[in-house]
Amino acid sequence: TVAAAAGLLKERGAASVRVLATHGLLSGPAIERLKAAPVEEVVVTNTIPIPEEKRFDRLTVLSIATIIADALDAVFEDTSVSELFRGDNV
Numbered sequence: 159t160v161a162a163a164a165g166l167l168k169e170r171g172a173a174s175v176r177v178l179a180t181h182g183l184l185s186g187p188a189i190e191r192l193k194a195a196p197v198e199e200v201v202v203t204n205t206i207p208i209p210e211e212k213r214f215d216r217l218t219v220l221s222i223a224t225i226i227a228d229a230l231d232a233v234f235e236d237t238s239v240s241e242l243f244r245g246d247n248v
Contacts, residue, residue, distance in 0.1 A: 161195035168196045181205050182219065184212050192216075 164175040175197045182202030184192070192200055193214050201218045202208070208219055225242060232239045 161191040164195045164197045174198045
């Protein structure tokens with residue numbers, strides 16, 4: 159699990175550990191494990207709604223609204239979607 163990997167990294171001398179994931183599937187015991195894990199921060203996007211009862215102090219949820227809106231605009235304007243990943247959206 160991510161929590162176990164974080165523990166191993168800390169045991170082997172990592173100064174800090176951050177967890178980054180596109181989709182925050184916080185199912186089953188994931189929340190309790192992440193709360194107990196030696197991680198500075200858990201960062202996910204809002205591609206999956208995370209109810210308030212699953213949130214915790216070290217969880218950061220980033221919005222993907224701007225990149226989705228810009229991608230839709232690029233498609234409808236027949237411009238490059240890949241250009242979005244070279245600029246302000248990254």
